[in-house]
Every structure is written in C-alpha cells, then in structure tokens.
Amino acid sequence: xxxxxxxxxxxxxNAENISKYFQDRAEVxxxxxxxxxxxxxxxxxxxxxxxxxxxxxxxxxxxxxxxxNILQQSQIDLVVLAGFMMLIPGNLVSAFHNRxxxxxxxxxxxxxxxxxxxxxxxxxxxxxxxxxxxxxIHFVNxxxxxxxxxxxxxxxxxxxxxxDDIANRVHALEYLHFPQVIEKVLTELPLPx
Ligand code: GAR
Numbered sequence: 389x390x391x392x393x394x395x396x397x398x399x400x401x402n403a404e405n406i407s408k409y410f411q412d413r414a415e416v417x418x419x420x421x422x423x424x425x426x427x428x429x430x431x432x433x434x435x436x437x438x439x440x441x442x443x444x445x446x447x448x449x450x451x452x453x454x455x456x457n458i459l460q461q462s463q464i465d466l467v468v469l470a471g472f473m474m475l476i477p478g479n480l481v482s483a484f485h486n487r488x489x490x491x492x493x494x495x496x497x498x499x500x501x502x503x504x505x506x507x508x509x510x511x512x513x514x515x516x517x518x519x520x521x522x523x524x525i526h527f528v529n530x531x532x533x534x535x536x537x538x539x540x541x542x543x544x545x546x547x548x549x550x551x552d553d554i555a556n557r558v559h560a561l562e563y564l565h566f567p568q569v570i571e572k573v574l575t576e577l578p579l580p581x
Contacts, residue, residue, distance in 0.1 A: 390574045393420040393464040395472040398506065400430025402470035402491065402562055407437050409567035416574060419462055424449065424474055450477050459484070466574055469528065470566070473505050481530050488528040489573060491566055493558045495540055496524040500533030510551035510558065518545050521554060523561045525569045539569045 392410070396403045400421075407418040421434040422442045434441040448454040456479050459467065467480070469490040476488060492500060494509045499521075504512065513521045522542035527535035541564075543557045 389414075390416045390465045390577070391419040391463055392416065392466050392468055392570065392574075393422060393459055393462065394418060394468045394470050395422045396428065396430040396470045397423060397425045397473040398428055398430065398471045400428060400433045400471065401559065402566060403430050404433045404437065405563045406468065406470060406567050406570060407434075407439060410571075411437075413571075416571065419464065420458070422455065422458075424472075430471075446474075449474065453479060456480055456483055465577060466570065467528075468570060471506070475502075475532060476528050476530065478530055481528065486527055487577065489538065489570070490526055490528050490533070490535070491562055492524045492526065492533050493521075493555070493562070494524065495520070495522045495542060496526065496533050496537065500524075502532050504533070507551055507555060510554040513545060513554055514549060514551050517547075520544050521558060523558060523565065525566065538573065539565065541565055 394403045403421055410416045410418050418439055421430060421439050423430055424444055426443055431441050442458060444455055467484055467488040499509050499512050520542045522540060524537055525539040526537045529535040541561050543561055545554055
C-alpha cells in the first residue's frame with residue numbers, strides 16, 4: 389500500500405478528484421489532507437470523504453518539524469501539492485527528495501514563480517494574448533515552480549476568453565491527468581526502507 393498526503397490551500401477540487409480516483413484502487417490511499425487555511429473549502433471536502441485533515445500555521449510550517457514528523461509518522465510515500473500556495477521548506481524538500489509533486493495551472497516556465505498562482509495565472513495568460521496554456525506537473529524543490537517537469541498538457545486560449553473560461557479549461561485538464569500522473573510516479577518510487 390502506498391500512502392499519499394495532499395497539501396491544499398483553497399477550494400480543493402483537485403484534492404477531491406484525486407481522493408475519489410484512489411478510493412477505487414486498493415493499492416494507493418490518500419491518508420491525509422493538510423492545509424494552512426482554516427477557511428479552505430478543502431476541509432469540508434476532506435470531511436465528506438472521511439480523510440483526516442490537519443490544519444497548520446506558518447510558524448509551525450517554517451520553524452518546526454511538526455509537518456515533517458506528521459508525514460513520517462503517517463508513513464507517507466508521496467506528498468501532492470494540489471492548489472497549495474506556500475513555498476515548501478528545506479526540511480521537507482530534503483526528507484522527501486523527489487517525493488513531493490506540484491501541479492501548476494500553466495505551461496512552465498511560462499507564468500510561474502512567486503505570486504503566480506490560481507486565478508492570477510489565468511489573468512496573466514489572458515492579458516498576454518497567449519494562444520495556448522495548460523498544466524505542468526513537476527517535482528518540488530525550494531524554489532517556486534522550478535523542479536523537474538514530469539508532465540505537461542496544453543489547451544487552446546481563444547481571443548475572447550475570460551480568465552474564468554481559461555480556468556475551466558485548465559481545471560478539466562487537471563482532473564483528467566493529475567491522478568494518473570500521481571499513480572505513475574508512485575509506481576516508479578523506490579520501495580521504502
Ligand atoms: C489549481 O488550478 C492548481 O493548478 C492551482 O490552484 C488551483 C487549485 O484549485 N495551483 C497553483 O496555482 C499553485 N501555484 P482547487 O483548489 O480547486 O484544486
């Protein structure tokens with residue numbers, strides 16, 4: 389059994405989609421959902437899915453090993469960032485080397501970096517008049533959106549698209565691909581111990 393922890397800061401539609409995908413697969417479990425945001429929609433989604441939720445604050449994330457200890461004690465194999473808006477601290481990056489993955493709602497290296505998340509990305513894409521955008525799934529290092537790319541998929545941007553139109557198209561790509569990419573990464577992980 390492989391165990392996943394999901395970190396999310398917002399609505400959590402990806403977290404829910406991933407959790408539902410693996411509920412039908414005995415060999416993988418979403419064991420924990422962690423959030424830094426007490427108002428995040430992901431908390432209610434996790435409760436409905438009967439997945440334990442852990443709320444943490446900035447100080448415990450950056451200045452203590454609380455989250456690292458929780459992940460290790462829960463024997464987490466892979467950490468998945470699904471709409472998580474904080475930079476991952478060095479203690480987690482080192483302990484989970486190549487075992488933290490993120491989804492970004494654009495074709496990195498375009499429209500990445502600090503401040504480029506969620507709807508801000510789609511606004512920037514619309515404003516730049518890009519003919520296409522998409523998703524990037526990548527390993528996480530200590531810099532925003534810079535780790536090794538695992539997977540990308542693209543979709544068109546039409547001249548009259550609003551940021552919401554773009555967001556909807558990008559979300560559809562995320563729902564389609566993210567669970568399967570996670571599954572593939574898990575099969576390629578070394579066995580623990
Ligand atoms: C997703 O589109 C994800 O790619 C993006 O936030 C959204 C979360 O939606 N992530 C980032 O921007 C990270 N830089 P959700 O809460 O409905 O899953």
